[in-house]
Each structure stands twice: as C-alpha cells, then as structure tokens.
Amino acid sequence: MLFTGPSRILAGALALPAFLTLGLSAQIPKAPLGLPPLTWPRQNPYSADKVELGRYLYFDRRLSSDETVSCASCHDPQKAFTDGAPVSTGIRAQKGNRSSPTILNRAYSLAQFWDGRASTLEEQAKGPMANPIEMGNTHDAVVGRLKGIPGYRALFTKVYGSDEITIDRAAMAIACFERTLLSGNSPYDRYKNGDKKAMTAEQVRGMSVFIDKAKCDKCHEGSNFTLNSYANLGVGTDKPDPDVGRFAVTHDPRDWGVFKTPTLREVARTAPYMHDGSLKTLDDVVEFYNKGGIKNKNLDPNVKPLNLTDQDKKDLVAFLKALSGEGWQNVKAPEELPK
Numbered sequence: 001m002l003f004t005g006p007s008r009i010l011a012g013a014l015a016l017p018a019f020l021t022l023g024l025s026a027q028i029p030k031a032p033l034g035l036p037p038l039t040w041p042r043q044n045p046y047s048a049d050k051v052e053l054g055r056y057l058y059f060d061r062r063l064s065s066d067e068t069v070s071c072a073s074c075h076d077p078q079k080a081f082t083d084g085a086p087v088s089t090g091i092r093a094q095k096g097n098r099s100s101p102t103i104l105n106r107a108y109s110l111a112q113f114w115d116g117r118a119s120t121l122e123e124q125a126k127g128p129m130a131n132p133i134e135m136g137n138t139h140d141a142v143v144g145r146l147k148g149i150p151g152y153r154a155l156f157t158k159v160y161g162s163d164e165i166t167i168d169r170a171a172m173a174i175a176c177f178e179r180t181l182l183s184g185n186s187p188y189d190r191y192k193n194g195d196k197k198a199m200t201a202e203q204v205r206g207m208s209v210f211i212d213k214a215k216c217d218k219c220h221e222g223s224n225f226t227l228n229s230y231a232n233l234g235v236g237t238d239k240p241d242p243d244v245g246r247f248a249v250t251h252d253p254r255d256w257g258v259f260k261t262p263t264l265r266e267v268a269r270t271a272p273y274m275h276d277g278s279l280k281t282l283d284d285v286v287e288f289y290n291k292g293g294i295k296n297k298n299l300d301p302n303v304k305p306l307n308l309t310d311q312d313k314k315d316l317v318a319f320l321k322a323l324s325g326e327g328w329q330n331v332k333a334p335e336e337l338p339k
Contacts, residue, residue, distance in 0.1 A: 027048075028040075028046050029046075029180050029182070031182055031184060031327075032182055032183070032184030032185040032189075032325065032326055032327040033184050033185040033189045033190065033193060034184040034185060034186065034188070034189030034192070034193075034223060034325070035105070035108070035182060035184040035223055035224070036108070036223055038107055038179060038182075039107075040176075040179070041120070041122075043172075044122060044172045044175060044176060046176060046179075047159065047176070049155075049158050049159045050159045050172070050173050050176045050177075051173075051176050051177045051180055052155075052177075053155045053156070053158075053159050053173040053177075054172075054173035054174045054175070054176050054177025054178070055177045055331075055334060056152075056155065056334055056337060056338055057071075057170055057173055057174050057177075058070065058071045058072055058174055058177055058178070059071070059072045059333040059334055059337070060337050060338075061073070062145055062146075062149075062337075063129055063135060063137065063142050063145075064090075064091055064129075064134075064135035064136060064137055065091060065135065065136040065137040065141065066091050066092070066136065068091055069090055069091050069134065069135050069136075071125075071128070071174065072333065073089075074088045074089075074100040074128075074134075075100060075102070075103045077328065077329075077331045077332065077333075079269070079270075080102055080104060080183075080266045080269035080270050080328075081102045081103040081104050081181060081328070082099075082100050082101065082102050082270045083100045084271070084272075085099070085100070085272075085277065086099060086272050086276065086277025086278065087099055087100075087276065087277055088100045088134070090128075090131070090133045090134040090135065090136065091133075091134070091135060091136040092136075094133045095133075096133055096134065097243060097276070098114050098243070098275050098276060098277075099114075099272065099273075099274065099275060099276060099277035101114065101262055101270075102262075102263070102265075102266060102270050103178050103181050104181050104182065104183045104263070104265060104266055104328055105181075105182055105183055105224050105263050105265050106121055106178055106179070106181070107121075107178070107179035107180075107181075107182065108223075108224045108263075109121075109224075109226075109228055109263075110228040111228070111260070112124035113127070113260070114245070114259045114260050114275045115245050115246045115248060115249050115259065115260070116230065116246055116249060116260055117249045120175070121174075121175035121178055121179065122168070122171045122172055122174075122175045123171070124175075125170075125171040125174040125175050125178070126139065126167055126168075126171045129142050129167075139167040142167060142170065143165055143166060143167055143170070146165045146170065147165050149338050149339065150338075150339070151337075151338025151339050152165065152338045153165065154338075155338060156169060159173065181328050181331065182327040182328060183265045183266050183324075183325040183326070183327055183328055184265075184325045184326065184327055185325050185326045185327065186265070186322060186323050186324055186325030186326070187199045187203065187322040187324075188203075188207070188319075188322045188323055189325065191203075191204075191322070198322075199319075199322050200318065200322075202314065202315050202318040202319075203315070203318045203319045203321070203322040204319075205311075205315040205318075205319075206314075206315035206316045206317070206318045206319025206320070206322075207319045207322075208315075209308065209312045209315050209316045209319070210316060210319055210320075213306070213308065213312060214289065214306050214308065214312075214316060215302070216289075218302050219231055219261045219302065220261065220263075220264050224263045224265060225263050225264035225265060225323065226261045226262060226263045226264070227261060228260070228261070229260075229261055230245075230246055230255070230258040230259060230260055230261065231258055231259070231261055231300040231302070231303070232245070232256070232257040232258045232259075232296065232298045232299055232300050232303075233259075233274070233288075233289075233293045233294070233299075233300065233303055234257070234293040234294025234295060234296050234299050234303070235259075235274045235275060235276060235278060235288075235293070235294065236257075236274075236275075236276050236278065237257050237294055237296035238294055238296075242257065243257075243275065243276065244256055244257060245257050245258050245259045245275070246258045246259065246260075253298075254298070256297070256298045257296060257298050258298070258300075259275045264320060264323050265323055265325065266323065266324055266325065267282065267320050267323055267324075268282065268320060268321040268323070268324050269324060273285050282317045282320055282321075283313070283317055286308070286313050286316050286317055287313070289303070289306060290305065290306045290307070290308045290313065291305060292304045292305040292306070
C-alpha cells in the first residue's frame with residue numbers, strides 16, 4: 001500500500017433457456033492495475049455461472065413488491081453504480097435518508113452500509129429487498145416470485161445443482177456479481193506503476209496535498225483509499241433531528257454520528273457526496289474539510305481546519321479526478337431477463 005496511517009478497522013435438471021449461452025468466461029476475474037488480487041469467501045466461491053445469475057437478479061425489478069425497483073435503480077452502472085441523487089428513491093417514490101454509495105470495489109470492503117450494519121455483501125444484498133422504503137418486499141415473497149419463473153429455476157439448477165431457490169442463494173449470487181465490479185488502472189495507478197506522464201502536474205501536486213498537507217490518508221488509505229473504518233465529520237449534526245449513524249447499530253456513545261469511510265475510487269463520478277448527499281461537488285467537499293467539518297460532541301480528532309490555499313484546493317480536486325479508472329464500464333443490464 002502507498003499510504004500508511006493509524007488504523008481503526010472494524011472490524012432432474014431443467015432445460016436451459018437460450019440466454020444462458022451468453023455466459024461469462026469461466027476464468028476468475030483479474031483485478032485491474034492498482035488493486036490487490038480478489039479473494040472469495042469460502043462459503044460463496046466464485047463461479048462464472050453464479051456471477052451471471054447475480055447479474056440477472058441485480059437488474060431484475062421483479063424483486064421489489066411492485067416490480068418497479070431493482071438493485072440497479074440505486075446503483076446504476078451508468079452513474080458509476082450510484083444513482084446521482086442526494087438520497088435514494090424506492091417504491092412508490094419514497095425517499096430514504098441516505099445517499100446510495102457506489103458498489104465499485106465493495107469486494108475489498110468489510111462491513112456494508114453507511115452504518116456498517118451488514119457484515120458481508122451477502123447480508124447487505126438481502127437488506128433492501130425487505131426494506132419498506134426501498135424494495136418493499138419480504139424475503140418469502142421474493143423467493144415465491146423467483147420460483148414461479150422457469151428461467152430462474154434453470155439458472156439456480158446450473159449454479160447450485162438443484163432448482164431450490166432460497167433468499168440466501170439469491171443473495172450469494174448477487175454478492176458474487178458485485179465482487180466483480182472493480183475500478184482500477186486509473187491515471188494514479190499508472191503513475192505509481194512508473195508512467196510519470198499519466199498524471200498532470202496539477203494532479204501530482206494534489207497528491208502531495210492529499211498526503212502531506214491535508215493528510216487525507218489518515219482515513220482514505222491503501223489501494224482502495226479507505227481504512228474501512230468510521231468517522232464523525234459533523235455532517236448533518238447541526239440539524240434538529242440528526243442521523244445518529246452507527247450509534248443505532250452499536251448503541252455505543254462513541255459511535256454517535258459516525259459513518260463508514262467510503263472509497264475514493266471513482267469519486268469524481270459519484271456526486272453528490274457524504275452520507276446525506278449534502279455536498280454537490282468535489283470543490284464543496286474540499287472546502288468542507290478545509291473548514292474543519294462541523295463541530296459537535298463527537299467530532300473525529302483528525303477533522304480540523306487545514307488552511308489550504310486556493311491552489312492547494314484546485315490541485316487536490318485534480319488529484320481526486322485521477323482516481324477515475326477502468327474495469328466496470330462495460331457492465332450492462334441484460335437485454336432479456338429470465339422468463
């Protein structure tokens with residue numbers, strides 16, 4: 001890893017329909033430049049067929065109660081696997097209270113969701129289906145709907161050896177697909193790999209601001225630019241009824257107002273920013289940090305005024321744009337879903 005800093009890591013077969021002939025390569029995906037090799041959970045090993053099943057499920061709106069919302073509704077590949085909105089929108093146009101984080105590079109994450117309430121991607125995949133504001137369904141209803149679709153029974157048979165459909169099997173397939181959504185080979189990665197023309201002079205200066213002056217790497221460290229830890233920046237704490245963040249999960253007073261530190265990979269493509277989508281641009285984010293966040297009873301000690309110059313700010317934003325990479329742009333919704 002490039003950066004170092006203090007870590008607080010928290011830790012009888014059915015006939016197969018024609019669309020299955022378009023399956024993915026059987027070779028385990030290779031991580032793009034700048035990312036470590038992928039690891040796969042022992043309980044949910046990689047298979048190309050499982051990834052393909054997960055892709056269908058990820059884009060299928062039939063997993064929601066009224067068949068209007070899919071995983072891709074809030075995590076759209078056209079928007080770097082976010083939805084480009086301050087907060088997510090679920091069934092019946094209901095608004096959540098948090099921004100949809102990118103799915104990219106979640107294979108390298110530990111706990112999931114802004115508050116870390118899901119310990120794995122598999123657990124996370126099941127959450128929105130049963131959330132009344134998001135997909136508004138029940139796990140039993142999801143399973144019942146999938147069982148009524150012959151194409152899915154064929155897919156589950158191919159992946160798992162039987163057409164038994166469970167919510168855990170569905171979540172495993174979605175998580176397997178999501179672990180292949182990667183961003184690397186950015187200008188930054190190529191620069192660190194020896195191509196000194198990959199980043200502009202402004203971006204090189206911005207990298208120095210990131211590490212030496214702003215010390216962003218205290219939280220955004222390593223190949224994925226996150227410690228997978230949590231911090232209170234003060235975002236939203238000045239509101240009448242603030243989001244308490246991870247405190248709702250742990251009930252530990254030290255977790256009041258803290259949220260998971262996101263990756264900075266593709267950050268230029270994933271506006272708006274912060275857990276509530278309250279900052280519209282990267283310039284806004286840099287200015288927020290430069291002022292030292294918002295003071296509150298639990299502000300992280302690393303968040304304090306930075307005293308950046310106007311040139312520092314421009315260079316820092318330029319560097320963040322150098323973290324836009326490759327490896328995910330060709331992911332598309334299936335032309336046809338199982339029937």
